[in-house]
Amino acid sequence: MSNFVVPNRIFDPEAECMPSGERVKMQIAGLRRTVEQAKKIPFYRRKFDKSGIAPESIKSLEDLQQLPFTTKQDLRDAYPFGFFAVPRAELARLHASSGTTGKPTFVGYTQKDLEIWSGLCARFLVAGGLTADQIVQVSFGYGLFTGGFGLHSGIERVGASVLPASSGNTQRQIMLLEDVKIDTLICTPSYALNLAENITAMGKKGKLALRYAHLGGEPWTEEMRLGIEEELGIRAFNNYGLSEIIGPGVSGECAVRCGMHIQEDQFMVECLNPETLEPVADGEQGELVITSLNKEACPIIRYRTRDLAYLDSSPCECGRTTKRMSRIRGRSDDMMIIRGVNVFPTQIEEALLRVDGTAPHFMIELTRPGNLDEAAIKVEIRPQDFSDKMEAMHKMRDRIGREVTAITGLHFNIELVEPNTLERFTGKAKRVFDNRKLND
Ligand SMILES: [Zn+2]
Incomplete structure (x- = not known):
């Protein structure tokens, strides 16, 4: 047909x-x-x-x-x-x-x-x-x-x-x-x-x-x-x-x-x-x-x-x-298009800067499990702010989520990771991992 x-x-x-x-x-x-x-x-x-x-x-x-x-x-x-x-x-x-x-x-x-x-x-x-x-x-x-x-x-x-x-x-x-x-x-x-x-x-x-x-x-x-x-x-x-x-x-x-x-x-x-x-x-x-x-x-x-x-x-x-x-x-360049919305890694950086305790190390992962884009951010916590208390960590995670949404208009899944666990880059940081398979 x-x-x-x-x-x-x-x-x-x-x-x-x-x-x-x-x-x-x-x-x-x-x-x-x-x-x-x-x-x-x-x-x-x-x-x-x-x-x-x-x-x-x-x-x-x-x-x-x-x-x-x-x-x-x-x-x-x-x-x-x-x-x-x-x-x-x-x-x-x-x-x-x-x-x-x-x-x-x-x-x-x-x-x-x-x-x-x-x-x-x-x-x-x-x-x-x-x-x-x-x-x-x-x-x-x-x-x-x-x-x-x-x-x-x-x-x-x-x-x-x-x-x-x-x-x-x-x-x-x-x-x-x-x-x-x-x-x-x-x-x-x-x-x-x-x-x-x-x-x-x-x-x-x-x-x-x-x-x-x-x-x-x-x-x-x-x-x-x-x-x-x-x-x-x-x-x-x-x-x-x-x-x-x-x-x-x-x-x-x-x-x-x-x-x-x-x-x-x-x-x-x-x-x-x-x-x-x-x-x-x-x-x-x-x-x-x-x-x-x-x-x-x-x-x-x-x-x-x-x-x-x-x-x-x-x-x-x-x-x-x-x-x-x-x-x-x-x-x-490193612009991402997520659900039709343009997003730059610098926007995520700006959101993280608004939240105390997050190190400037983060990673963005894009996937498309069904037909819609999913976006996740892994954020490294500074050693002095890392806490075993679940409640404190959840609060920080929710705060980051709100700041990211306020700047990008999109929902990201936020995951906090322990200090010094994300890869370090000597040159330009690779922040975005796009696993959506967009190219022919
Ligand atoms: Zn033609």
Whole structure:
């Protein structure tokens, strides 16, 4: 049943199937516009002044390589609004992504930015089977995270109807899927697998109307896709985006499913060796570095995503003329994605610093015993604080758990270990042991 053919539909043929020569001209104009807009941001203005960059400096796409990189740290240093290029009155919406500490990174959108964004979500939704007569259940959280509202607007743009279920409460999600006869589901891949398992356990396998899923927000494997498709009898599509760039909609799969088409009229995506920052060849894995071409509120130049993937410029049967990117195959830093939430080891460190008696030695272990991520932290106790009294130790453990949840928003299993039992590192500490098998 899950092998039914998905019709090849294109939401915006003019943009998605544009002849490449025409697209290059558009991208050069977009880069100039972005440099012009980015001058309003002190970080970029300083960099441009130093190296003498002006919009007119951009004469070819290769000139992108003269432009400065932007890192998550740069965005954080400018907290909260240092990377906004428009006055507050021109903002139409704010979102945020989690940072490496308790503070989020804000992103802003003008009305025009929101229109572009919803169009980009509409492109991958239509590519993956969405039509105006469908009802879509959005089981992403609605909030600061860009997933919920981003997809919501994209669905409306296609003319389909949205059921904004938001995240959590699996039994209720399944009731909605069944009673509303939902056609398309939107959530993270691990949550889709979790729903599938519950649906099977409830004896409802094969009894839902569900036909499509658009899954994103965390890396997943082809094996996981096949599992979800088989269990739910659907076709599941992958899409990619990140809030620092715009949210979901940077790229997404077509019906052919041989990589995700990059929306190249809106973004320049480079694939670079993360050490040398030199471009790698097509098919070779590197770090994705993304530049926006049309954003007003938060134009971004050469953002180092730390996501590892490869690019493919070969033609696609679907008729789109854009480059494709592979699924995300890993990270070039130590960020973890746990149940769709970005978490950095430094956040755990910060939580531990708030609790007296814990040494700065800890280890994070990620597993996926069923379909959902489990996260555990082993924390070493300082010798002078180590106690044989269970009660004192339990109190400390609970306190750590609360602090970690306060910073990350996630529950971790906390285990206290005796002084000097965790491995010591001479170089960079290896804090994270990811046993979830995310790579293909
Ligand atoms: Zn295609």
